[in-house]
Amino acid sequence: MSRITVRTENKRFPTAPNLYGIFFEDINRAGDGGLYPELLRNRSFEDSIEPKDCHTEQDGYALVSRAGWRDEFNHGEGLSRWIRKNGTPYTPVPAWYTNHAQMCLDRDDTLNVHRQVSLAVAFEKGGELYNTGFCGIAPKEGARYHFYMFARTETPVKVSVSVEEDAHEFGKLDFLLEGDGYVRYDGSFAADGDGRNARLVIRCPEGGKVNFGFCSLMPEDTYMGHGLRRDLVEKLRDLKPRFLRFPGGCIVEGFSPETAMQFKNVVGPVWERPGHQLMWHYRSYNGLGFHEYLQLCEDLDMEPLYVCNCGLTCQGRMPEFFEGEELEAMLQDTLYAIEYAIGDKTSEWGSLRAQMGHPEPFRLNYIEIGNENSGEVYEVRYRKFYDAIRKRYPHIRLIANTHLEEKGLQADIVDEHFYSTAEFFAENTNYYDNYDRKNPKIFLGELAVVRGWVGQLYGALGEAAFLIGMERNQDVVELASYAPLLENVDYNAWFPNLIRFNQRESIAIPTYYVWKMFGNSRGEDVVEADVETGTLYRPVKGMASLMGQAGLRYRNASWNGTPVGVTHELMGRVKEEEGSSCILPPDEEQRAEAEKLYRVDKDRVFAVFGEEQVTSGTFDIDIYAEEGREICLGVYSGRMPKEVYMADETHPPKEWNAANVKPFVWTLENGVSTFREQKFPSDRNLDEERIAELRYGEFNHFRYEVDGKQMKLYVNGECIHQVNVPGFPSLSSVVCDSPSEVIIKIVNMSPEEDAVEITLDCQVEDAYQVTLLTGEKQAENSFEEPEKVHDVLQSHSGASSHFYYTAPAYSVNVLRLVKVQDCCTEQ
Template identity: 30%
Template structure:
């Protein structure tokens, strides 16, 4: 059925169909160069994405270093035997705990068992590498088994009173999906065990799961951000991620509780991260702590006069990555097996930090690092908010302090992404570049469905078109191990043996493997002209207010006037306590989001005039316009955010966004203010006491289609990406500014009958891209299917 569908989706003659839209492509009008690192990945150990996931280690809590040192282990003791955790003579200071086993006679025994993360998946006749650090005298029976069936059994003799590493291989006789790993000792023994390890045979460099690495490789990521995320910050500074704990022999690495509620073995640390970047040809973008723990969870700040330790960590990381082998940390890199530098170019300072405390610390990092490494591009953290006063203040500070790249994080609903595809059109071309270090669409239930992928794809057309500003972007989180999750949605889901990509994964892959080199001008017509229409309204937020003399006119006649002298109700209330008293309209509740509406839903191009006074409370006034219903409206928030700013907000299906930034503004109590709002098409003008506060064009509108066009010099391909997130097919005439010979067109499309469709272990390709070849003419017509992302690679290279 899929192949048959492909045939009918092919470009068709322009004489067959009437068209809904025309897409004009001007091959001679070039835009910005597309950043070669635009589409990347972000790896953080959340959802057991690394420990229990990417890392090939199958044993959980191999070093007994968790708060409960026996977490993940089951111990069976029979007879005169004992098994206890000790730390008297450990392998090293970073790994103090170990298991000491004593058996007094031949009738006694001890069995240590570990099921990893819901059981081990065994493949027949594959070699599983077992290793253990041990001291003492004993014979260990190493067993892989399940429900009484033994799949592999090998005996290992321990014969040294000093710590020594022992290794052997196990070859399961049959396949098993949920095996248990056990060590059985059934003879008189005194033995100590630590770093009990079993490495999967399907491993890249005996470090990482092949199937998960392959999923990353298929994305062809331009960069890789690591290790976080909130993980970098920690829930306090003691818990912060310190890169030096993660290099060197694994037995000397420090097992650590992470912010997401479980322990990291650091088996995949910074050295392995750099190796993976090298393997994937991705630019490394590491993030270091700025001397601040997670601000969202209540920050702990390292005193500024003690910040040198954290700055030195950053300097040493750069030296580890780039330094010659004659340097201290460059030499450590060589000892760890990599003589050649890793060519680090970027470094993030902090994650989701904000305010003066962060800015003061960033300046210190900036000054010291730039003095020694002027070519390293430093990345400045934005707050977790992607709009509003805290975000605006961060951007203003970045522009005035020589920031090269800012890191924005955007987790937003479907409606926001569609309405903000043009977000970066208006960014300052002389300001900082943008890395979107984390983003994902959160639909209802935070499902990994096609709807979310469509919204992300629409947004990505804007990222690509503005690649002179947006230089890097990565979806987050990357991995989720089923049954061990802290966060959804995620790009890649897996269990012990299986993996599948979500619709968002395949959208990322489509964009990242078809980027082009330079933007080509393209325009879709007709695009619906945005006109603000709807009722007007008054309101408040945690504030008692009074209104007087409301007049609404369409510049030709008065649509509504009320001086509230009579007790005649010209409004409809939505929350709040509204009443006419002494010639004013009062709202006396101190609750949130109190509103009263005036007028008709078909009103357009009108002006609102009203007088307002704050009686008590924490904020100012709300004046609504373009009100369609309780979830879809515009609002001028005057003295919002604890009476500190003014902002025009737009709500789409209940998701509020700020149009064109905020301005500082405070409303005084018991003072009358004259408010006027003028609407003309998409333009909004807001006046307070006759002073213009906001003059905004609302470009945050839905589009019939979302598109971007680029050119690839090597292949000679014109690459057109088109997103149709709507429930109807769209017929489009595609035409170029001059005659060209289209040799062939390769089309890649992802779609499904419902935008609620998802992938799963049972149906991993339920929502999956398909491709076909056609030979259209210029111009030609293409039908973009409902709920689809389509890429047309149109070859115009005579040498192809």
């Protein structure tokens, strides 16, 4: 049984007004074909064209940047697994196919200077050109759709445009193509039925030659008529988000100079927006651009939070740095973006905003300078952008990617990102408790469980526990958003994502409901609340490993008294010698593999013993000790749970590698023994340093004993460290209030229900409401069961200044208690 003691009279600080927001990045085809509901894929015919500062290899399979970063390209179709999963047949122009017609890309006759090609088609009589959309077009009966295209012909050509599936025609438009140069043709139709795998067909009954410059098919019914997919925006609206971070994410940086995001390329008529290749394996047409983001913010009453490129391509993808005129141009692009958002309609870019239908300024109070940038190259560019923006727009709060205050630079807010396991988040509910209140505010710009209970209820519980700690420190944490936001399930590049969709419907993962519950229950002040509860231990597995300098000699390795050998040579090769074994330095194959991994030292050895699934037992080994040589043993050397994301899809990592095995590390060097946990950004000591005497020039006996909760480490029979496996509170809670109510948020990560004893210093009414999220630990939502896990509003009774609430096993609970006015009791 847990206890929560609430003191509403002790207000800690006001709740942060903009705490809960959303972050949009075009990943998993979240933009085109998703939030921006274009139904035609490759509407500008440019998907198969590599960026000018890149080249392709292996017959178009791989795209390689000038700096050497590789990605799957497949002639513009993206990931190989998308092609396999979706059964995509080859075509030289992605998504476009012909029957009795020939097509090719024309680089000389384009719609405008921003288009690289047009699609030249020579139709035979009755010939067809068709587009398969984003894994099919899904018309809905009675819904209206608007089609337009820019086309040029030398002589008049008759065409019909229809949406068809299995010989059924959902709607049809007829056009006579004629006139000088490119002419725009528009039409609308209402679908006469439901479809799932339809295609857009342009049919030419009499034959002829046509150059298509650009085309589009979109539903007419969009959210508030502003061109965004209704069901997706409604799900965003229900979160009550207070800000929108856009447009990324890594796409802001790009993976090459040409693919870096620039404001000037994402405004104006959509057919004049150049589009660009994203590092998420596809091309964006930028129909969802700066104006559309600002309009969405206005529609949902959110603060825009614009992320600008500060002169760097992605530092995780072999970066290039903008210098001189290029850097000045990127700074100017950011200043243009601000002017577009909040400048007078008579200004250069404010006038374009007015032309786009919004003469009055939007809001813009937050700008983030760069995305996930760091180091001296970032510091120089950050200062340049900071000074220029602050001088012209002093009201804007400026966000840094790292703690630049440690370098003497100013920042209003610092953006921190966390991707890990459910247990990591639960263990770090107190992460900001001791944060220096004089330092910049915190923006939790990206956080998600990406290993283990991914997209499942237990993952959401871990995240919820972390949010509980965040709310207890919202005098420090000003903003927070989950990442990523949206996923077209047919083009998955990252998982999990808050909202998943196909061409007809959308669902939310359990985490969505946590953010909805917390974002809809804010209160006015955070109040004092003490929590007493039990401890849950992190799940651990795996036997031992040896790490450190090459040349380490050992013998007599055993597990529970049975001899055991090295099962995985992650770095270095084991050489058997007479009576012992030695770990040789990593070979060229291992070193090449390490080049693709994150934070792996290519000069250190790493060898894993025995089985992976064990959680308790005794490991014994004799290791030869030499003065000046460190000895490192790993405890619990199992692999971390897999994650979907791969840094280089063209060279997937091995199942066992030096980056996905993170044991607790026991190190002995110069007579000092340390025991630590490998964590980002720096390791954490599990115990104090201890003196451990070794007999140099001979084998010493090492032993450890583990039972899933405790670890005991011995040298030559002497216990050096005795440490508990890291754990976390089984229940966490934060309390906010207003003049009329008390809001208690409770996360129970235990497999057992918890009869929570709640004591308040004020009287509350008997009846209260609870919003509850619970279910099986591994429960997740699907299109077949879209609300298997969702929030449920319940009515309860029995509340008072002292009462019990039963929090179900594996649950998130938001209690809303109504205060009895003018009545307080001393506790």
